[in-house]
Amino acid sequence: MFLRRRGLFLSVLSIGFLVAILVGTGSVVNYINLQSQVLGGFINPGGVYIVLSKNSTSITDSRVDVGLVSLFNNVDYVKYVVAQRMLNVSLFTDSGVRVVYVRGVSDVGVFLKMRGAYLSGGVARNWTECDVGELFARVFSIRLGDSIRLGFNGVYVDVKVVGLFKSQTQSDAELIVPIETVNKLVGDNNSVSFIEFGLKDGVDVGKVGGEIMSMLPGDVKLVHVQQLKEFVRDMNLQVLDFLSVWSVVVYMVVVGASYVIVTRFVIESNYELFMVRVLGGKRFHVFGLILMYTMVVAVLGSVFGIALGVVSVQIVSTVLRWFWPSVGISPFFDVDGVFLTFLLVFVSAVLGGMYPAFKVVREKYVGQFL
Numbered sequence: 001m002f003l004r005r006r007g008l009f010l011s012v013l014s015i016g017f018l019v020a021i022l023v024g025t026g027s028v029v030n031y032i033n034l035q036s037q038v039l040g041g042f043i044n045p046g047g048v049y050i051v052l053s054k055n056s057t058s059i060t061d062s063r064v065d066v067g068l069v070s071l072f073n074n075v076d077y078v079k080y081v082v083a084q085r086m087l088n089v090s091l092f093t094d095s096g097v098r099v100v101y102v103r104g105v106s107d108v109g110v111f112l113k114m115r116g117a118y119l120s121g122g123v124a125r126n127w128t129e130c131d132v133g134e135l136f137a138r139v140f141s142i143r144l145g146d147s148i149r150l151g152f153n154g155v156y157v158d159v160k161v162v163g164l165f166k167s168q169t170q171s172d173a174e175l176i177v178p179i180e181t182v183n184k185l186v187g188d189n190n191s192v193s194f195i196e197f198g199l200k201d202g203v204d205v206g207k208v209g210g211e212i213m214s215m216l217p218g219d220v221k222l223v224h225v226q227q228l229k230e231f232v233r234d235m236n237l238q239v240l241d242f243l244s245v246w247s248v249v250v251y252m253v254v255v256g257a258s259y260v261i262v263t264r265f266v267i268e269s270n271y272e273l274f275m276v277r278v279l280g281g282k283r284f285h286v287f288g289l290i291l292m293y294t295m296v297v298a299v300l301g302s303v304f305g306i307a308l309g310v311v312s313v314q315i316v317s318t319v320l321r322w323f324w325p326s327v328g329i330s331p332f333f334d335v336d337g338v339f340l341t342f343l344l345v346f347v348s349a350v351l352g353g354m355y356p357a358f359k360v361v362r363e364k365y366v367g368q369f370l
Contacts, residue, residue, distance in 0.1 A: 008296075008297065011261040011265075011297045011301070012297055012300045012301045012304055013301075013304075014257050014261065014301070015254065015257060015258070015261075015297060015298065015300075015301025015302070015304075015305065015345070015349060016300075016301045016302075016304035016305035016308060017305065017308075018250055018253055018254050018257065018301075018305065018345075019254075019301060019302055019304070019305020019306060019308075019309065019341065019345050020305045020306075020308040020309035020312060021250060021309070022247060022250050022305070022309065022341055022345075023305065023306050023308075023309025023310060023313075023333055023337075023341060024309045024312060024313045024331075025243065025246060026243070026309075026333055026337055026341070027309065027310065027313045027331035027332055027333045028313065028331045029239060029243050030331065030332055030333065030334065030337070031331045031332060032239060048114075048196060048197075048198045048224075049196070049197055049198070049199070049212075049222055049223065049224055050194045050195065050196045050197075050222075050223050051064055051068060051194055051195040051196075051197075051216065051220050051221070051222055051223075052064065052193075052194050052220060052221055052223055053219060053220055053221075054218075054219050054220055054221045055219075059086050059193055059194055060086045060087075060088065060101075060193065062193050062194050063191045063192075063193070064191060064192055064193070064194055064195055064220055065190065065191060065217075066083055066189070066190060066191060066192050068195055068216070068217075068220070069081055069083050069106065069195055071215050071216070072195075072197050076200075077199055077200050077203045077208055078197050078198070078199065078200070079114075079197075079198040079199060079200045079201075080110050080114055080197065080198050081195065081196070081197040082105050082106050082107055082110055082111050082114075082195070082196050082197070083105070083106040083179060083192040083194075083195050083196075084103060084104065084105050084106070084111075084179070084192060084193055084194055084195070084196055085103075085104040085179055085182045085183075085186075085191075085192045085193045086101055086102070086103055086104075086193045087101070087102050087104065087152060087182050087185060087186065088100075088101055088102075088152075089101075089102050089150045089151060089152045089185065090150070090151040090152070091140065091148060091149075091150060091175070092148060092149035092150070092151065093140055093141070093142065093146075093148055094141070098140065100136075100140075100175060101174065101175075102150060102174075102175050102177055102181075102182065103171075103174050103175065103176050103177070104177050104178065104179040104180075104181055104182030104183070105176060105177075105178065105179055106178075106179050106192075108123050108124045108125075108131060108176055108177075108178055109123045111171075111176065112131065112165055112167065112171075112176070114198060115167040115169045115171055116167055116168070116169075117165040117166065117167035117171070118165060118166045118167070119131070119163050119164070119165045120144060120163065120164045120165070121144050121161075121162050121163035121164060122162045122163050123162070123163060124159075124162055124163065124176065124177060124178055125178070126178060126180070127157065127159075127177070127178055127180040127181040127184055128157075128158070128159055128160060128181075129159060129160055129161075129162045129177075129178070130148075130159040130160070130161055130162070130175060130176060130177045130181070131161075131162065131163040131164070131165055131175075131176045131177075132161050132163070132164055132165070132175055132176070133164075133165060133166070133167070133171055133172035133173055133174050133175070133176070134164060134165065134166045134172050135172045135173040136172070136173050136174055136175055137161075137164055139173075142161055143161070143164075144161055144162075144163070144164050145160070145161060145162075146160070146161045147159070147160050147161075148161065150177075150181070150185065151185075152185040152186065153185075153186075155184070155185050155186075155187070157181060157184055157185060159177060159181060179192065209222075247344075251344060251345070251348045252348075254345055254348040254349055254352065255348045255349070255351055255352035256352060257349075257352065258294065258297070258298070258348065258349040258350070258351070258352025258353045259352040259353065259355060259356060261294075261297060261352075261353070262290060262293070262294055262352065262353035262356045262357060263356045265290070265293055266290065266356055266357075266360055286360060287357050287358070287360070290353065290356070290357040290360065291350070291353065291354075291357055293353075294349060294350055294352075294353035294357070295346070295349075295350060297349065298345060298346045298349035298350060299346065301345070301349070302341070302342045302345045302346060303342075305345070306333075306338055306341060306342065309333070310333050313331040314331070317331055
C-alpha cells in the first residue's frame, strides 16, 4: 500500500542522483589515482640539476643563454650536460590538430641514454627527425616512420619519426626533437629554456654546490630536480582529502533528503498510519512501517544511483574519445567502492528518517504530527 504512492519514484530518484554524483566522482578519482601510481613508479634520474632564469615562473617561460653550456663541458664532476627548450606547438597528425609541448634537446642520444631509454629505431640526428615516447605515440596514434608537422606562430616544420622509446620516466609522454628544430620554429638560436646537467656518482653536491653557483651569472638559479614519487604521493593525499570532504557533504545531503522524504511520507500517509493505530497496531508497528519505507527508498536509490553513476561516466568518457581522441580517460568504480557506497548511503538515509519516525510514535495520535 505505502509503496504504491507516487512519491516513491521521486524519492528514489532524489537519492539516486546524489549517489550517482558520488559514484561518478569516485570513478574519475580512481582513474587519476591509478595513473598517478603508474607515474610514481617511473624512474627519475637522481643527482640531476637544472639551470633556469631567476625570474621565471615556469620552465616554458625561462630563458637562459645557450653559452652557459660551455661552462660545464670541462668540469670533472659533471657527468653530462644537455641544453633544452620547451615549446608549446601545434601538432598536425592524421587524427587532427592538437596543441602539445615539444622538448628540444642539444643531444638527443645523451638525453635518452641518461634516462635509460629502450629505443626502437634510431636517434634523431638533425632538425628533420624526432623521437617519440611510447605514451605520446599511443595517445596520438603515431607510428615509427610517420611524418608529422609542427607549427608555431605561422612557421611549420615537417619531421619524421625515426624512433620510439620507453624510459619509464615522464619523457615517455613527450615528443623529443633536436634543439635546432625548435630554433627554426622560434627563430632564436641564442637562448634555451634551461640547462640540465648530472653529477657523477659519489659527488657530494654540498661540496661542489658553491663552486657551481660561482660559475653561474646572477640572473639564473640552480634547481634540484624534484623526486617524482614524493610529488605523486603528496598529490594523491590531497585528492583523497578532497574526496573525503566532498563525500561527507554528499552524505549529509542524503541525510537531509531522507528527512524530507520521510516527513512527506508521514504527512501523505497520515490517514493510513492513523488507521493502523485504530485497528490495534502498536507504536512500534507504525515505526516499523516508516522505517521499512525508508529502507526501501535507500536500497532502491542506492542501486539506481550506483548504476547511473557507473554508466554515465562510461558514456561521457566514450563520447569524449569520439570527439577528442587525445582524451583517454577510462573511469572505473571497484567492487569495494560499490559496497562501501551502498552501506554509507543506506545508513545515511536511515539516520535521516529516524527523527520523523520517532516523532510520530511519540505522539498520542498520528494526526498530531501535522
